[in-house]
Amino acid sequence: MVNQAISPLLQIVDLCVSVEDQQILKGVNLTVNAGEVHAIMGPNGSGKSTLANSLAGRPEYSVVSGEVLYRGEDLLALEPEDRARRGLFLAFQYPMELPGVRAWQFLKAAVDAKRQHNGEEEMSAREFDQFLKDKVSQVDIDPELSRRNVNEGFSGGEKKRNEILQMAMLEPDLALLDETDSGLDIDALRIVSEGVNKLRNPSNAVVLVTHYQRILNYITPDFVHVLVDGRIVRSGGADLAHELEEKGYDWIREMVS
Amino acid sequence: MAEISSKYPQYTHDYHLVGSDKTETTLLEEMRQPAWTVFNNIGLPTARRGNEKWKYTDVRPIANKTFVYAPNVSIDRGLELKSLENFTPNSDDWINLVFIDGVYQPRANKKILDSVEVSTLHEALENHEELVKKYLGREADYSEDGFTALNTAFIEDGAFVLASESSEENTVVNLVFLTSGQVSDCVTYPRVLLIAQPGSHLSVIENYVSLCESSSLTNSVTEIYVEENATIKHYRICLEKAHGFHVGVSRVCQEADSTFISASFALGAAIGRNDFHVLLDGEGANCELSGLYLTLNDQHQDNFISIDHAKPNGTSRLFYKGILDGSSKAVFGGNVIVRKNAQKTDAQQTDKNLLLSDSAEIDSKPSLLIYADDVVCGHGATAGHIDEDTLFYMRSRGLDAETASRILIHAFAAEILDKVDLLPLGEFLNNIYDEYIPSATLSFGSVQ
Known part of the structure; x- marks a missing residue:
């Protein structure tokens, strides 16, 4: 029997993943406890996004070997929607546009799916209206975004902000942010970061995948891991990010070679 | 002549019974006879070689079947009247005209207005003989069209709508042509004549609904005349059953500064x-034709849509969407012609x-023929599957694959459904699509 209080929220053991027959992750080990923020940094092509997407269950990412336990449960055996309903959330690097799908309808379906999984009733339209309104003001995004079709015709920054709104609505226990900072100007970066900070609490965790140290000025990580060529080659505290920013990824590459 | 007659003995038999018990309807009788002659010469368009109009649709299943002319069969047609609202959109505010198995049902007609006349063609021949004479058949040319010829050869009655200048925008005429299923293998020939006089406004719904589980054929012809400054909003609803054949011909003629907005x-x-053919025969006429087709199993839907810009300063928007499942096939043949002086x-x-x-098939052929030199014209066609990345995005938010794909399909359809601005009709259609679309996604579940 799994004791949720003691076991880590997420435990990745020797994870190997390939995409289109090319192996990208070559044995990743990572443990994330509730209340922690982990930053996964690394150069382009190192496998950061692959890690985030495999955890969310993206179909074209096939797990070759290894194990992922989420609250002690085999995460890899679950469909993407079942992972989401259990509290895992992936903020996409490139959020999809859903032409003609109203944000309201989409968000309500998502929230209700999770509630249903938890044995709760679906929200009434009125309850949901209020919930949405609260979250929109909590993460400080333009209410107009929540009235439009999901991401349709949104700018890159608007899409990223919309991801944070969805995250706020779904109140995940484990949030994976896949390069949420990329393509954001400084104002958008601040809004997105503040949104994430507001959602942090002792019972949830954030895994933040990023190329740049910049976002870590706003969201302070407890741990920084450097991913190179499909493996975590170095782990440390927030200082490691600054060191990386200063010395560049070549420094790490040289160190590990 | 003998050759074709012998190919279609049932049509010949039924044709000779049409109107045989009546004495007065001379105009209709005069129209029937030459149309029958043409039908005998050309028959149905079973030969597709060199026939661009029927290139993608094989009508032999229709031509090879023997259909019984429903109005010749004596049955109780009042039965369906009570439950009509289960199969058709309805509102107490609408003016209804109902035909069941080709026979007019006077009891369904409750609302009467001075500004809009809604009657049978028979009644119109008494009250507006000149108008009927002037317009009936004018745009429904059958010289090369076997189905229109056959419909015309069987004109016995039909719907007549006349909107006058004092008509108001919120007036809705609801025409219902119901195939009850009481007569097996039956054929009906619905006929509609709509005249929107200068400056008039009207919304009109044509419903072709079949409850017939056996084979049936609906061979309809509608003529709509939109005169100067008149505005018509038109809806064409076709709800057939699995063994139903439907050949609907719509002919619209627009005068100057008129507006015709239609959704099929x-x-x-x-x-x-x-x-569906629209002739923009006056300057500054505006037409918007949209449509939504959903084909399942081995169904086949052919949309043959043309807009003829004959005069300058006209605008037209032709926007159709299709959802195809199973091994169904759909055709979109869009033809926009811009005549030399239609600058x-x-x-x-x-x-x-x-x-x-993967086994559904669409043949989409939008085409433009432009003879004028100062015009803005464009066309495009797309066909795609539900995007897997999009589906994953939705699933990553907790929606299962079926719910996610249903939402996407609905959203795709909504772009056309949202054009319906009559609330009871919009609700009716949304319910219908709700009912049909889930079954369409079942085969999709394996694609992940």
Whole structure:
């Protein structure tokens, strides 16, 4: 029997993943406890996004070997929607546009799916209206975004902000942010970061995948891991990010070679 | 002549019974006879070689079947009247005209207005003989069209709508042509004549609904005349059953500064054909034709849509969408013609298709023929499956694959459904699509 209080929220053991027959992750080990923020940094092509997407269950990412336990449960055996309903959330690097799908309808379906999984009733339209309104003001995004079709015709920054709104609505226990900072100007970066900070609490965790140290000025990580060529080659505290920013990824590459 | 007659003995038999018990309807009788002669010469368009109009649709299943002319069969047609609202959109505010198995049902007609006359063609011949004489058949040329010839050869009655200048925008005429299923293998020939006099306004719904589980054929012809400054909003609903054949011919003629906005919805026919032609015959006329077709199993839907810009300063928007499942097939043949003197024409046509299975097939052929030199015209066609990345995005938010794909399909359809601005009709259609679309996604579940 799994004791949720003691076991880590997420435990990745020797994870190997390939995409289109090319192996990208070559044995990743990572443990994330509730209340922690982990930053996964690394150069382009190192496998950061692959890690985030495999955890969310993206179909074209096939797990070759290894194990992922989420609250002690085999995460890899679950469909993407079942992972989401259990509290895992992936903020996409490139959020999809859903032409003609109203944000309201989409968000309500998502929230209700999770509630249903938890044995709760679906929200009434009125309850949901209020919930949405609260979250929109909590993460400080333009209410107009929540009235439009999901991401349709949104700018890159608007899409990223919309991801944070969805995250706020779904109140995940484990949030994976896949390069949420990329393509954001400084104002958008601040809004997105503040949104994430507001959602942090002792019972949830954030895994933040990023190329740049910049976002870590706003969201302070407890741990920084450097991913190179499909493996975590170095782990440390927030200082490691600054060191990386200063010395560049070549420094790490040289160190590990 | 003998050759074709012998090919279609039942039509010949039924033709000779049409109107045989009546003495007065001379105009209709005069129209029937030459149309029958043409039908005898050309028959149905079973030969597709060199026949661009029927290139993608094989009508032999219709031509080879023997259908019984429903009005010749004596049955109780009042039965369906009570439950009509289960199969058709309805509102107490609408003016209804109902035909069941080709026979007019006077009891369904409750609302009467001075500004809009809604009657049978028979009644119109008494009250507006000159108008009927002037317009009936004028745009429904059958010289090369076997289905229109056959319909005309069987004109016995039909719907007549006359909107006068004092008509108001919120007036809705609801025409219902119901195939009850009481007569097996039956054929009906619905006929509609709509005249919108200068400056008039009207919304009109044509419902072709079949409850017939056996084979049936609906061979309809509608003529709509939109005179100067008149505005018509038109809806064409076709709800057939699995063995139903539907060949619908719509002919619209627009005068100067008139507006014609139409949305067609086609569901369920084994073979469905929506042959829709609009002639912009006056300066500054505006027409918007949209349509939504959903084909399942081995159904076949053919949309043959044409807009003829004959005069300057006209605008047209042609926008159709299709959802195809199973091994169904759909055709979109869009033809926009801009005549030499139709300068300053603004014409756009688009056809978008969503394929839910690998064995569904769409033949989409938008075409533009431009003879004028100062015009803005464009066309485009797309066909695609539900995007897997999009589906994953939705699943990553907790929606299962079926719910996610249903939401996407609905959203795709909504772009056309949202054009319906009559609330009871919008609700009716949304319910119908709700009912049909889930079954369409079942075969999709394996694609992940």
